[in-house]
Each structure stands twice: as C-alpha cells, then as structure tokens.
Amino acid sequence: xxxxxxxxxxxxxxxxxxxxxxxxxxxxxxxxxxxxxxxxxxxxxxxxxxxxxxxxxxxxxxxxxxxxxxxxxxxxxxxxxxxxxxxxxxxxxxxxxxxxxxxxxxxxxxxxxxxxxxxxxxxxxxxxxxxxxxxxxxxxxxxxxxxxxxxxxxxxxxxxxxxxxxxxxxxxxxxxxxxxxxxxxxxxxxxxxxxxxxxxxxxxxxxxxxxxxxxxxxxxxxxxxxxxxxxxxxxxxxxxxxxxxxxxxxxxxxxxxxxxxxxxxxxxxxxxxxxxxxxxxxxxxxxxxxxxxxxxxxxxxx
Numbered sequence: 001x002x003x004x005x006x007x008x009x010x011x012x013x014x015x016x017x018x019x020x021x022x023x024x025x026x027x028x029x030x031x032x033x034x035x036x037x038x039x040x041x042x043x044x045x046x047x048x049x050x051x052x053x054x055x056x057x058x059x060x061x062x063x064x065x066x067x068x069x070x071x072x073x074x075x076x077x078x079x080x081x082x083x084x085x086x087x088x089x090x091x092x093x094x095x096x097x098x099x100x101x102x103x104x105x106x107x108x109x110x111x112x113x114x115x116x117x118x119x120x121x122x123x124x125x126x127x128x129x130x131x132x133x134x135x136x137x138x139x140x141x142x143x144x145x146x147x148x149x150x151x152x153x154x155x156x157x158x159x160x161x162x163x164x165x166x167x168x169x170x171x172x173x174x175x176x177x178x179x180x181x182x183x184x185x186x187x188x189x190x191x192x193x194x195x196x197x198x199x200x201x202x203x204x205x206x207x208x209x210x211x212x213x214x215x216x217x218x219x220x221x222x223x224x225x226x227x228x229x230x231x232x233x234x235x236x237x238x239x240x241x242x243x244x245x246x247x248x249x250x251x252x253x254x255x256x257x258x259x260x261x262x263x264x265x266x267x268x269x270x271x272x273x274x275x276x277x278x279x280x281x282x283x284x285x286x287x288x289x290x291x292x293x294x295x296x297x298x299x300x301x302x
Contacts, residue, residue: 004084005045010100013040013047026105027162029143029150032096040087040098048103050115051079052169054139055096076129076139076173080121097143101166111163118170120177122229135176142169181237192224192234196243199223200250209274214251217243252288255281259297266293
C-alpha cells in the first residue's frame with residue numbers, strides 16, 4: 001500500500017515540496033504561473049490545513065479524495081484538513097494560485113465555525129467550481145488583497161483582515177456554486193432529481209433493500225458519481241429538499257401504497273421496505289405525514 005504522508009505544519013509541506021519557507025507558519029500563498037511545473041508534498045499526503053486553489057491544469061494531475069482532477073477540469077477547488085491530496089507535475093494553463101491556511105489559524109475567530117457551513121469542502125474534484133470571467137475577477141481581487149496584507153508588516157489586525165478576505169472568497173464561492181447548480185448542465189443526463197429517483201427506484205425494484213436495508217445517501221451518490229454533500233446541495237437547490245428528504249419521501253410514498261393497496265400489517269410493510277424495526281418506520285411516517293400508519297389507513301378507508 002502506498003505511503004500517505006501527513007504534514008502537521010505548512011512549513012513542513014513547503015520543505016517537502018521544495019518551496020521557500022512561508023512568511024507565516026499558519027498561512028501560505030503562492031501565485032502559480034503558466035508553464036511552470038509544480039509538485040506539492042511527497043506523493044499522497046494529508047495535512048492539518050485547508051487549501052483553496054484556482055485555475056485550470058494543462059498537464060499533470062491533482063488527486064483529491066478518490067477522484068483525479070486533470071486538464072479537462074477547472075477551475076476552483078477546496079480541500080479540508082486531513083483529506084488525501086496528491087499533486088504531481090502540475091502545469092497550469094493560465095495563472096493560478098494556492099492558499100494554505102492551518103486550522104489553528106482560525107482559532108478564536110468567527111470563521112472557525114462558519115467554515116463548517118461551506119459544504120463544498122466536502123465535494124470531490126470533479127465537482128469543482130467553474131467561474132465566469134467576472135466571477136474569476138472577483139476572486140482574484142480578493143486574493144491580491146490577501147497577498148498585500150500577507151506581504152506587509154504584520155500587526156494586530158493582520159490576521160483579522162486576511163481572514164475577512166478569505167471568508168469573502170468563501171461566501172462568493174457559495175454564491176457562484178448556487179449559480180452553477182442552476183445554469184451548468186452537469187455530467188449526468190437530465191436533471192439530478194430525475195436521475196436520483198431512477199436510481200432509488202432501481203434499488204427497490206432489484207430487491208437491494210431486502211439484502212442491504214434502507215438505501216443510504218452515500219450509496220445513491222456513488223451510483224450518480226457524486227459526493228454525498230454535492231448531491232444533497234444540488235437537490236436542495238433544485239427542490240428545497242436534501243437527498244435524505246427525498247429518500248424518506250420515496251419510502252413514505254411506497255408505504256402509503258401498501259397501506260391502502262394490501263392487507264399487510266404495519267410491521268410487515270416496515271420490514272418489506274427495509275426498515276430495521278417497525279417503531280422506526282412508524283416514527284418516520286408520523287414525522288412526514290403527521291399521523292401514524294394505522295391512523296392513515298383508518299382515515300382512508302372507503
């Protein structure tokens with residue numbers, strides 16, 4: 001099995017990559033130019049820091065999680081601490097940048113909690129953020145503000161200003177991702193909702209619920225070649241409901257059909273659908289429908 005290095009500090013990462021030492025031990029910025037080749041770290045690695053990277057790769061590859069990011073993809077990616085990364089002989093098609101900031105750099109700051117809300121740190125490389133020219137200009141403007149502060153003499157406000165600009169990048173990225181969900185056709189034919197429901201129906205039609213129990217968001221996302229967080233965010237944008245909400249709605253729809261169309265009792269329906277216990281089925285049914293399965297059946301007697 002290939003060794004995975006772990007870097008506790010950004011300075012250690014710089015040393016292994018052959019870069020100059022960072023100006024600050026907890027944050028590092030690099031502007032990567034066209035035609036120059038970069039390899040980050042020593043093979044596959046993890047670190048106790050976040051990474052924000054921008055631009056298209058011409059050659060080489062960046063591997064994040066289980067997915068390879070190559071020249072066919074762009075444009076902005078976000079990596080969380082202790083996520084496996086591999087960057088080898090990366091050559092940018094255009095100018096790009098890398099920002100590394102250690103999780104300790106956020107201690108005591110509002111961004112420590114806020115960054116947990118940005119779901120795209122859970123996305124895979126193939127779910128990168130594709131920027132329009134005007135959006136890219138906005139991100140570059142913020143990057144240069146961070147760089148100016150990073151290069152200047154440090155004082156008691158330096159960290160606050162840098163983190164405020166990083167947070168602005170993250171907020172704009174959240175906005176741009178929502179635009180991408182709406183406007184960009186993803187690599188799945190048709191809408192995500194339709195494909196999701198097709199996979200869900202296939203799961204039950206092939207009796208997988210009988211062998212594996214209730215379908216999980218992780219399983220469905222894998223069948224659609226999406227990360228679980230990206231899938232839920234896309235569905236939320238399209239329908240206002242998460243992937244788990246859609247699974248529950250499907251189960252309740254099937255349960256209603258059985259309650260009114262068969263003589264099967266509640267426990268039998270629960271086990272038929274893949275629930276581990278009738279009590280869990282009853283709680284979910286009441287949460288979604290507003291009454292118990294028995295009450296629902298009584299209300300709809302002809």
